[in-house]
Amino acid sequence: MAWTEKYRPKTFNEMVGNKKAIEEIKEWIKEWKDGKPQPPLLLLGPPGTGKTTLAHIIGSHFSDTLELNASDKRSYDTLIDIIGEASTTRSLFNDNLKLIILDEVDGIHGNEDRGGVRAINKIIKESKHPIVLTANDPYSKKLQTIKPACKIINIRKAHPNSIVAYLKRICEEESIEADPKILRELAKRSHGDLRSAINDLEAMAKGEKRIGAEILEAGEKDVFPGLFDAIRAILKSKNIRHIKEAMQIDEDPQLLLEFTAENIPREYEKPHEIKKAYNHLSRADIFFGRATQTRDYIYWRYASEHIGVGVALSKDETYKKFTRYAGPGSFQLLGRTRTKRQIIENLAEKISKKLHISKKVAITTLPYLKIILEDEKTAQEIRKYLELTDEEYKILKGKRKQRKSRKAKPKKMKKEDPPHQGKQTTLLQFK
Numbered sequence: 138m139a140w141t142e143k144y145r146p147k148t149f150n151e152m153v154g155n156k157k158a159i160e161e162i163k164e165w166i167k168e169w170k171d172g173k174p175q176p177p178l179l180l181l182g183p184p185g186t187g188k189t190t191l192a193h194i195i196g197s198h199f200s201d202t203l204e205l206n207a208s209d210k211r212s213y214d215t216l217i218d219i220i221g222e223a224s225t226t227r228s229l230f231n232d233n234l235k236l237i238i239l240d241e242v243d244g245i246h247g248n249e250d251r252g253g254v255r256a257i258n259k260i261i262k263e264s265k266h267p268i269v270l271t272a273n274d275p276y277s278k279k280l281q282t283i284k285p286a287c288k289i290i291n292i293r294k295a296h297p298n299s300i301v302a303y304l305k306r307i308c309e310e311e312s313i314e315a316d317p318k319i320l321r322e323l324a325k326r327s328h329g330d331l332r333s334a335i336n337d338l339e340a341m342a343k344g345e346k347r348i349g350a351e352i353l354e355a356g357e358k359d360v361f362p363g364l365f366d367a368i369r370a371i372l373k374s375k376n377i378r379h380i381k382e383a384m385q386i387d388e389d390p391q392l393l394l395e396f397t398a399e400n401i402p403r404e405y406e407k408p409h410e411i412k413k414a415y416n417h418l419s420r421a422d423i424f425f426g427r428a429t430q431t432r433d434y435i436y437w438r439y440a441s442e443h444i445g446v447g448v449a450l451s452k453d454e455t456y457k458k459f460t461r462y463a464g465p466g467s468f469q470l471l472g473r474t475r476t477k478r479q480i481i482e483n484l485a486e487k488i489s490k491k492l493h494i495s496k497k498v499a500i501t502t503l504p505y506l507k508i509i510l511e512d513e514k515t516a517q518e519i520r521k522y523l524e525l526t527d528e529e530y531k532i533l534k535g536k537r538k539q540r541k542s543r544k545a546k547p548k549k550m551k552k553e554d555p556p557h558q559g560k561q562t563t564l565l566q567f568k
């Protein structure tokens with residue numbers, strides 16, 4: 138079980154922060170219990186601050202809970218059917234009040250917009266049962282008609298110190314020894330989103346009983362701190378404002394595309410969501426191409442829309458699960474071959490200077506030089522002329538090509554020597 142679920146508070150006392158909001162909520166419950174119907178509660182606040190958790194704790198004070206994720210588009214048609222009856226009928230006794238939870242009411246999208254909002258307004262108007270709604274975006278147009286009918290409770294981000302204390306408690310429960318520096322860093326990075334802080338802690342622990350400070354230096358997240366936040370916002374949220382804010386990072390937008398492409402199937406589970414999301418990435422890629430061709434970087438904006446909003450809204454609903462994100466495979470490959478690429482770069486520079494050609498052309502000469510270097514005497518002369526270092530010489534020469542002799546017996550293939558590996562002299566070897 139993911140730690141966010143394992144450690145999801147079951148009572149108001151276990152909640153981090155928002156003490157004043159909790160007092161107001163308790164008062165609202167009391168009024169209902171005393172037979173005084175109250176307007177619906179609208180819990181408004183950033184992702185991962187405990188709105189859904191609070192809604193469930195409120196539910197535990199009533200006889201039953203009916204929960205609907207408002208961003209699930211299948212629900213619009215059935216919204217009234219499912220809870221319509223429950224919301225309008227009840228016995229004369231207050232002890233069978235059912236709490237109706239409408240989660241993420243600002244997440245409704247597409248053509249279902251109006252129908253969904255209308256259905257919610259109808260339920261609010263006619264319900265004889267208590268209702269709790271949750272939403273992220275206070276400025277959402279979808280809330281315009283809903284807000285006036287509700288009692289708004291602002292849920293605020295937890296203070297970093299409270300997050301550190303909470304993470305520490307989880308570490309104690311899990312018998313994990315964590316460097317305090319790590320917990321402070323996780324709290325800082327989470328920007329008040331407890332869910333992300335807990336998820337990060339779980340990812341770092343990776344089943345180990347000790348989390349040392351060295352992990353901070355090793356983690357990819359430190360190389361691209363903003364990128365992972367942006368990916369998380371795109372894949373975990375449907376709140377456009379939040380996604381756009383998270384995407385305001387100082388990184389190459391194409392890198393963002395690669396990171397998103399890598400992580401879509403890690404987060405999204407339904408084939409149609411994955412298909413839709415990749416469709417948006419392919420359109421983004423077309424816009425990147427146009428930007429390069431025309432040098433009109435306005436196209437980047439369209440590309441970003443597809444990567445951010447397009448991919449985010451490709452999911453039916455947000456997944457409340459823990460997902461370990463990763464850097465793209467191509468990026469890891471580039472990382473692994475970085476040293477080799479640097480040496481080739483130096484080689485090209487040296488050749489371009491000696492032969493008075495551009496670096497680009499110099500690179501195309503490498504496969505031919507490799508063939509020329511097969512002759513040991515010439516190889517030594519060229520090495521001296523180009524002033525090659527040992528490493529450059531080794532890379533340029535590559536593995537010696539085995540000349541096939543008719544008489545030679547066919548070499549037995551070893552497990553670690555699969556076909557097509559490093560034996561042909563092609564340009565590809567130098568990429």
Ligand SMILES: Nc1ncnc2c1ncn2[C@@H]1O[C@H](COP(=O)(O)OP(=O)(O)OP(=O)(O)O)[C@@H](O)[C@H]1O
Pocket residue numbers: 140141142144145146151152153154182183184185186187188189190191271272273295331332333335
């Ligand atoms: N204030 C809090 N106190 C303790 N745990 C919290 C708090 N806020 C969030 N969490 C942890 O984060 C997890 C996610 O919280 P929750 O689903 O309630 O957030 P949310 O505000 O509804 O987010 P979203 O807007 O994305 O739906 C919980 O399971 C819990 O582990």
